[in-house]
Amino acid sequence: MSYTIEGSTGTWEIVVGLEVHAQVISHSKLFSGASTVFGAEPNTQVSLIDAGFPGMLPVINHECVAQAVRTGLGLKARINLESRFDRKNYFYADLPQGYQISQFAHPIVGEGSIGIELSDGSTRDIGITRLHLEQDAGKLIHDQDPKLSLVDLNRAGVSLMEIVSEPDIRTPEEAGAYLRKLRQILRYLGTCDGNMDEGSMRADVNVSVRHAGEPFRTRCEIKNVNSIRFVMQAIEIEAARQVEVWESGGTVDQETRLFDPARSETRSLRSKEDAHDYRYFPDPDLLPLVIGQNWVDQLKASLPELPDEKRARFQKDYGITAYDAGVLVAEQAIADFYESVAKGRDGKSAAAWMTGDFFAALNRTGKSIDESPVGADKLGAMLDLIADSTINGKIAKDVLETMFETGETPLEIVERKGLRQVTDTGAIEKAADDVIANNTDKLEQYRGGKDKLFGFFVGQVMKATQGKANPAMVNEILRRKIDG
Amino acid sequence: MSLDLATTRRIAKLARIGLNDQETEAVRAQLGGILGWIEILNEVDVEGIPPMIGTSMNTALAQRPDVVTDGNCQEKVLSNAPDRAGPFFTVPKVVE
Numbered sequence: 001m002s003y004t005i006e007g008s009t010g011t012w013e014i015v016v017g018l019e020v021h022a023q024v025i026s027h028s029k030l031f032s033g034a035s036t037v038f039g040a041e042p043n044t045q046v047s048l049i050d051a052g053f054p055g056m057l058p059v060i061n062h063e064c065v066a067q068a069v070r071t072g073l074g075l076k077a078r079i080n081l082e083s084r085f086d087r088k089n090y091f092y093a094d095l096p097q098g099y100q101i102s103q104f105a106h107p108i109v110g111e112g113s114i115g116i117e118l119s120d121g122s123t124r125d126i127g128i129t130r131l132h133l134e135q136d137a138g139k140l141i142h143d144q145d146p147k148l149s150l151v152d153l154n155r156a157g158v159s160l161m162e163i164v165s166e167p168d169i170r171t172p173e174e175a176g177a178y179l180r181k182l183r184q185i186l187r188y189l190g191t192c193d194g195n196m197d198e199g200s201m202r203a204d205v206n207v208s209v210r211h212a213g214e215p216f217r218t219r220c221e222i223k224n225v226n227s228i229r230f231v232m233q234a235i236e237i238e239a240a241r242q243v244e245v246w247e248s249g250g251t252v253d254q255e256t257r258l259f260d261p262a263r264s265e266t267r268s269l270r271s272k273e274d275a276h277d278y279r280y281f282p283d284p285d286l287l288p289l290v291i292g293q294n295w296v297d298q299l300k301a302s303l304p305e306l307p308d309e310k311r312a313r314f315q316k317d318y319g320i321t322a323y324d325a326g327v328l329v330a331e332q333a334i335a336d337f338y339e340s341v342a343k344g345r346d347g348k349s350a351a352a353w354m355t356g357d358f359f360a361a362l363n364r365t366g367k368s369i370d371e372s373p374v375g376a377d378k379l380g381a382m383l384d385l386i387a388d389s390t391i392n393g394k395i396a397k398d399v400l401e402t403m404f405e406t407g408e409t410p411l412e413i414v415e416r417k418g419l420r421q422v423t424d425t426g427a428i429e430k431a432a433d434d435v436i437a438n439n440t441d442k443l444e445q446y447r448g449g450k451d452k453l454f455g456f457f458v459g460q461v462m463k464a465t466q467g468k469a470n471p472a473m474v475n476e477i478l479r480r481k482i483d484g
Numbered sequence: 485m486s487l488d489l490a491t492t493r494r495i496a497k498l499a500r501i502g503l504n505d506q507e508t509e510a511v512r513a514q515l516g517g518i519l520g521w522i523e524i525l526n527e528v529d530v531e532g533i534p535p536m537i538g539t540s541m542n543t544a545l546a547q548r549p550d551v552v553t554d555g556n557c558q559e560k561v562l563s564n565a566p567d568r569a570g571p572f573f574t575v576p577k578v579v580e
Contacts, residue, residue, distance in 0.1 A: 026550050033553030042571040043561050047554035051561045063550030091500055093575040140578055150572035153561070277498060287545040 003171035016169035023200035030159035031058030050157035052096030077112025107132035127166030318347025340376035
């Protein structure tokens with residue numbers, strides 16, 4: 001779906017690249033043995049290395065390297081068997097060392113790609129430029145004192161993966177789809193929890209505009225946007241601003257900007273005078289990181305099934321639609337739940353119940369799939385009761401509802417409430433006879449050509465049996481009696 | 485190689501070191517001397533030798549297992565803080 005801005009000088013398209021900082025899931029930090037657990041007492045999860053004490057030496061965490069490689073493999077990217085660490089030098093209160101250890105010229109992961117899908121069903125590949133490992137900074141707290149900022153270094157030194165996309169993104173929707181897909185892949189891989197609220201995934205957004213066919217124009221970088229919705233908004237707002245600058249005869253300066261959702265604007269973060277000069281140089285404390293192809297192959301063999309493959313398999317093995325498969329693989333936990341339900345049962349029916357009444361009930365009760373009072377075994381048992389004609393689909397909706405309330409098994413509910421489907425021909429015939437006898441006028445109209453009245457008779461018979469009659473049998477018996 | 489004054493001021497600014505004009509000139513001369521000395525390395529013939537970083541290139545980068553072995557030393561970490569508030573370092577307000 002194209003997205004353009006109509007200006008006074010013609011049509012503008014937008015060019016977007018994203019730099020995502022994803023916090024690596026690990027017990028300890030990238031270069032120190034301090035814990036990474038979120039929310040601890042300030043400055044307790046800090047080693048003397050993280051605090052930038054003189055003479056302390058960094059030693060790399062093997063698991064963080066493995067996580068970066070796993071992520072690279074998940075992004076179908078080139079793994080660089082030799083990579084290096086550099087110092088990125090700048091002064092800021094959240095950076096006790098005065099430099100961030102990062103990877104500049106030789107990242108651990110090179111080019112890859114992410115396939116995204118848009119609301120109109122179209123798909124695109126967005127290129128990945130690189131992924132590198134680096135240290136996170138500490139946290140500054142500004143609202144506790146009028147004159148001071150407070151510094152908590154618990155996060156300082158935690159391992160981040162910076163994942164840089166090519167400037168392939170052309171619409172806010174594509175940016176949103178890219179971030180959701182990236183987060184989904186990271187969660188499947190177990191390399192980042194993707195939790196944007198806690199800051200474990202943050203995005204820097206590079207935006208420029210141009211007329212179609214032009215080379216790229218100057219871009220601006222919007223720093224640290226912390227939700228997907230805000231990324232999409234920031235792109236729209238920044239692109240509109242740049243079009244206005246160009247069309248009023250100005251030039252867009254390359255600069256870092258901040259997105260302010262409350263005011264729906266972006267504004268300049270640093271004056272040009274302070275433009276950064278990071279003076280990268282190889283960190284003399286760290287030798288090149290050399291990994292073996294054998295080890296990379298082992299990691300590759302141990303990767304879980306990723307969303308795209310799982311989705312294709314669900315369509316093939318369970319005969320469900322691409323759309324339903326997409327919904328069911330959105331999260332690993334949902335996919336696992338679905339497979340438990342669908343295994344040995346009708347996959348289509350399992351998908352319909354899960355994406356329909358089951359998700360609706362979860363939404364209504366505000367529960368995640370892990371907190372569902374109805375487990376996969378119980379939902380499966382309910383499908384079995386439908387399949388063996390113990391209950392019909394309409395009654396099953398009520399049974400599911402009750403399962404959410406009481407946690408009983410479907411069979412317990414069916415027995416307690418007497419919901420067994422009526423398959424006794426005699427009982428249904430009697431109900432049908434009564435309905436016909438009481439509605440002779442309708443019968444006449446029906447026989448006179450009002451075909452639609454058949455539904456009325458079905459409804460009346462179902463009502464007379466408290467919804468428990470087998471619908472197929474009701475149809476058959478009524479046909480025989482009134483079509484007669 | 486001689487260093488000009490503008491570059492010297494820029495280096496001082498990036499290093500957050502305040503210099504008056506007299507000091508800038510002195511530092512310019514000193515840094516120029518250091519650079520000149522380092523430039524002797526340009527005389528070495530490195531044709532065909534791959535670039536190296538560090539001097540112990542035969543050793544592999546040491547890696548550690550992902551285990552929590554450090555931290556929980558809040559008082560030590562804060563011991564050199566010029567100013568603190570409870571468990572926090574404090575700095576003059578940083579406003580973006």
